[in-house]
Amino acid sequence: MRYIRPLSMEDAVGQLAGSSGTAAILAGGSDLLVRMKGGFIEPDLILDIKAIDGLSEIRETAEGFSIGAAVSCALMGESAALKGEWPGVVEAAKLIGSKQVQGRCTITGNLCNASPAADSVPALVAAGAMALIAGPAGRRTVAVEAVPTGPGKTSLAKGEIIEAILLDRRAPRSGDAYLRFIPRTEMDIAVVSAGVNLTLDEQGVVKSARVALGAVAPTVLLVEEATEALIGRKLDEAALERLAKVCSGACRPIDDKRGTVEFRRKVAGVLARRAATTAYARAGGK
Amino acid sequence: MAGVAVSTTINGDNVEYLCQPDETLLDVLRDRLGLTGAKEGCGTGDCGACSIILDDRLVCSCLVLGAEAEGRRVETIEGMAHGDRLHPLQQKFLEHAALQCGICTPGFLIAAKDLLAKNPDPTEEEIRFGLAGNLCRCTGYDKIVRAVQDAASVMKGA
Numbered sequence: 406m407r408y409i410r411p412l413s414m415e416d417a418v419g420q421l422a423g424s425s426g427t428a429a430i431l432a433g434g435s436d437l438l439v440r441m442k443g444g445f446i447e448p449d450l451i452l453d454i455k456a457i458d459g460l461s462e463i464r465e466t467a468e469g470f471s472i473g474a475a476v477s478c479a480l481m482g483e484s485a486a487l488k489g490e491w492p493g494v495v496e497a498a499k500l501i502g503s504k505q506v507q508g509r510c511t512i513t514g515n516l517c518n519a520s521p522a523a524d525s526v527p528a529l530v531a532a533g534a535m536a537l538i539a540g541p542a543g544r545r546t547v548a549v550e551a552v553p554t555g556p557g558k559t560s561l562a563k564g565e566i567i568e569a570i571l572l573d574r575r576a577p578r579s580g581d582a583y584l585r586f587i588p589r590t591e592m593d594i595a596v597v598s599a600g601v602n603l604t605l606d607e608q609g610v611v612k613s614a615r616v617a618l619g620a621v622a623p624t625v626l627l628v629e630e631a632t633e634a635l636i637g638r639k640l641d642e643a644a645l646e647r648l649a650k651v652c653s654g655a656c657r658p659i660d661d662k663r664g665t666v667e668f669r670r671k672v673a674g675v676l677a678r679r680a681a682t683t684a685y686a687r688a689g690g691k
Numbered sequence: 692m693a694g695v696a697v698s699t700t701i702n703g704d705n706v707e708y709l710c711q712p713d714e715t716l717l718d719v720l721r722d723r724l725g726l727t728g729a730k731e732g733c734g735t736g737d738c739g740a741c742s743i744i745l746d747d748r749l750v751c752s753c754l755v756l757g758a759e760a761e762g763r764r765v766e767t768i769e770g771m772a773h774g775d776r777l778h779p780l781q782q783k784f785l786e787h788a789a790l791q792c793g794i795c796t797p798g799f800l801i802a803a804k805d806l807l808a809k810n811p812d813p814t815e816e817e818i819r820f821g822l823a824g825n826l827c828r829c830t831g832y833d834k835i836v837r838a839v840q841d842a843a844s845v846m847k848g849a
Contacts, residue, residue, distance in 0.1 A: 503824025
């Protein structure tokens with residue numbers, strides 16, 4: 406086993422592409438070290454990306470925000486600008502683990518760990534976030550929902566590393582929100598979760614909408630029918646009911662000790678509805 | 692397996708050590724450096740008994756590799772008292788009997804120190820939320836919360 410801490414993305418990609426055996430990328434380590442401890446993975450190479458220039462920063466540009474792959478969720482919570490524009494994304498990131506875990510965990514790690522119940526992912530999918538990926542063939546950008554392909558699996562090719570998560574600058578009258586159901590009040594894995602992102606016109610009519618559900622399918626679901634249920638309407642009772650119905654219908658959950666299929670379907674609708682109400686209010690809708 | 696050479700700062704002292712690539716900082720502190728204050732409860736970041744402060748962030752040392760401490764600043768429970776003079780939190784934990792078996796106590800003290808450094812006047816809810824990453828199976832938490840409240844008022848007056 407080797408531990409390396411490259412200083413540039415080019416070096417990191419080169420080392421990763423040229424490695425033989427199992428390689429693991431280390432940012433916060435809150436998933437990796439647990440998996441190593443449990444004997445689920447024994448990497449031949451641990452590639453610590455935290456010394457790479459810029460990867461521990463949140464950069465604000467004219468286009469939006471670039472959240473470096475090594476930015477802790479605690480740091481996201483301390484960024485007033487990010488919280489101001491994307492409160493739903495930040496509240497989702499802040500729900501991951503305890504304060505101790507917050508100081509280490511990252512949304513890029515949350516995405517690449519590819520758990521269907523990952524808290525930040527539905528919020529990122531709803532936000533239309535993109536992943537900036539560096540690899541042997543150069544850089545590419547993909548929608549975050551294209552990264553996880555199933556529990557524990559991603560579409561990243563050998564040698565590829567997510568460098569940052571990109572969020573657009575907000576249009577006026579926009580709001581997002583994330584909610585999850587857990588059986589306790591804090592620090593648990595989502596049984597069901599929902600992220601909603603809305604932009605309204607001057608009359609408070611929904612102009613664009615993205616709704617994503619977590620923990621109800623092998624990957625986070627972007628619910629296209631939910632977009633149709635909301636666009637062109639104010640968020641009245643009929644729109645909310647339609648939203649809940651299509652979200653419940655889109656679920657493909659499993660039965661497990663944390664929740665039954667029936668329960669997850671029902672709660673997905675309830676959470677989508679409540680998250681939409683919060684996102685609508687944040688967008689200034691009345 | 693070749694060791695990783697690490698140069699870091701622990702409780703203000705420069706420290707150098709060799710560790711294995713997969714060795715946690717908790718194991719380095721306890722087994723290589725003799726700093727046994729941080730405890731291994733779960734080893735998976737759930738219980739907070741191994742809490743330390745790494746570059747001003749509260750973290751579980753069981754979820755940090757020893758190799759990652761290179762060039763960083765580590766604060767452990769061993770650096771909390773000044774000689775015989777206890778930190779106000781330590782003093783108040785004693786006065787309020789905020790411990791029984793004591794395994795969770797170093798983690799609680801470090802977490803509480805981090806909490807009060809960032810929020811010197813926390814509400815009870817903020818204390819309970821701030822310490823939610825630390826598990827105690829003895830006290831029922833109430834005495835811990837009272838001790839932190841009392842320490843906060845002492846430290847504000849100081």
